[in-house]
Amino acid sequence: MTPDTLSVWAPNASHVDVLVTPVEGHGAEPTTAPERHAMTAGDGGWWTWRRPDDTTLDYSFSVDGGDPRPDPRAAWLPHGVHGAARTFDATAHSWSDEDWRGTREGRGVPGGVVYELHIGTFTAEGTFDAAIAHLKHLVDLGVDVVEVMPVAAFGGTHGWGYDGVAPYAVQHAYGGPAAFQRFVEACHHQGLGVCLDVVYNHLGPTGNYLAEFGPYFTDTHTTPWGPAVNLDAEGSHEVRRWVLDNALRWFRDFHVDALRLDAVHELRDESQPHILAQLSDETASLAEQLGRPLDLIAESDLNDAVMVTPTSEGGRGMTAQWDDDIHHALHVALTGETQGYYADFAGGTEAWPEGGPLSVLAKTLSDAFLHDGRVSTFRGQVWGAPVDQAARSGHQFLAYLQTHDQVGNRATGDRISDQISPGQQAVGAALYLLSPFTAMVFMGEEWRASTPFAFFTSFEEEWLAEAVRSGRRAEFAAHGWNEADVPDPQDPATRAHSVLDWREPYAPGHNEMLHFYRQLIRVRRTQPDVASGDLQATxxxxxxxxxxxxxxxxxxxxxxxxxxxxxxxxxxxxxxxxxxxxxxxxxxxxxxxxxxxxxxxxxxxx
The missing domain is CATH 2.60.40.1180 (Golgi alpha-mannosidase II)
Known part of the structure; x- marks a missing residue:
């Protein structure tokens, strides 16, 4: 879309209308009924309408006389995921970070310390502007990169963000797209890079209107969420561009430094090049153009270093990937929990018959993966591939003691600090923060936060709210939990209880852990042997x-x-x-x- 044109891809439509309403003043509500205008058909299934001036508009599209729907590339949805989009000029922001060349003197994410946070619970206000007030805490901790959980617009006001339906839009409750630009700029002024968590493998259950516009999904492949995003079937060229353009836009228009790509193993693509390899190459070209490093971090369940192998060598070209095996090994060694996927990490199984949890932990700290061509008992098959220690750096793998998944997917959202002593947490922190891997801290972990991070939603549709509520309780009841003890995801109190308490970092019982984390990160920064990602030297x-x-x-x-x-x-x-x-x-x-x-x-x- 150019500033003077509204456009939409609808390749199978016979006619498309745009419904527009001028917005008087920033943030104002429209005061008139929308005007309907016929759009002009162009090449490749694109439809356009030239705007008469640069007035801010609320707009939606009607395909073949259907109900008005928001733009699949909308940057702003102030009326929610079912309402009209609002025009947003991403170039209007006057950036003051011209000298920014990336974290740690231009080295990017690898080898640094990443801090994962959720904007909606990082502060009571749950906004980008409120989060800015706590950036100094992250600087003092020694953080290099702030990883922000997904901000793409989703149904309701509060949620984790992984059920977003508008990847181009920034959740209005967080402050919208202009607030995100202010947040990134503030991070850069503090010397912090920004990594944005993006979800391209599926869309959420409410407000997903993409199929009304074109073949955004395909039955050729299926995922845990249903039909896959169409990356290799008929019509996939424009769907791929919808993904690729979105990723590049965050780098270019929002000055983001890295993207964390959710569950890339569910990006089903049998074409060449694979969507990830294409994204890697296009990101590298943009990085050269912008003069700063741009990183791609994959969440992959495959345990295969092909993800971080350069595209020139036939790999996917990601900068780094999350490594759940390190987390699982640490968790079992510290807590003794062995249920579900933790079973293999206790040792004495077909996956690792050689010994117990410490021997498993030793392997993951040295080799990155436990499942590297061994049997995974919880998957029921041989899984993964060995990491070539001579060819791969430990910095290409992220190590962590906690993540949003590993905390929030527990029945009550309890943190590991609820299960182990402060000394045990200190042991876990020292092992991963001083490991050869890129380190990631989950928000509040550094001061042993007492607040949980529970799963929460705020869907407006009662049928969906009840489906989420009953589904979650049934899931944990099957694992022996009393349903009454599982928080209601739709209860506003569930989100409220998950908000960080910013009095705690300075309180006894919390400040001691914060001081130790700062010590460890200082060692990581100042000791060359620790800063190295050489797996062979570990x-x-x-x-x-x-x-x-x-x-x-x-x-x-x-x-x-x-x-x-x-x-x-x-x-x-x-x-x-x-x-x-x-x-x-x-x-x-x-x-x-x-x-x-x-x-x-x-x-x-x-």
């Missing part, structure tokens, strides 16, 4: 029975006692400096390192 030793583990990164060693009692962890080497410690200063002598129960120390040897 080694792990452990004692399954005594419950201790040592992660060594060159001359830096994370010495951890997972046992609940004090013990001496055998350690050989001349300790030059204690870089960080959770409990009392460790006692180092000829026998090793004496640590309290659930304790960890970071040592540098000469």
């Amino acid at each position: 080694s792990v030793t452990f004692d399954e029975d005594a419950r201790w583990i040592i992660l060594s990164r060159g001359a830096v060693h994370v010495v951890a006692n997972l046992a609940g009692r004090s013990q001496v962890v055998p350690f050989a080497g001349e300790v030059e400096h204690v870089l960080a410690s959770w409990g009392r200063a460790p006692i180092v002598d000829a026998e090793g390192v004496r640590l309290d129960g659930h304790d960890v120390a970071v040592l540098r040897t000469s």
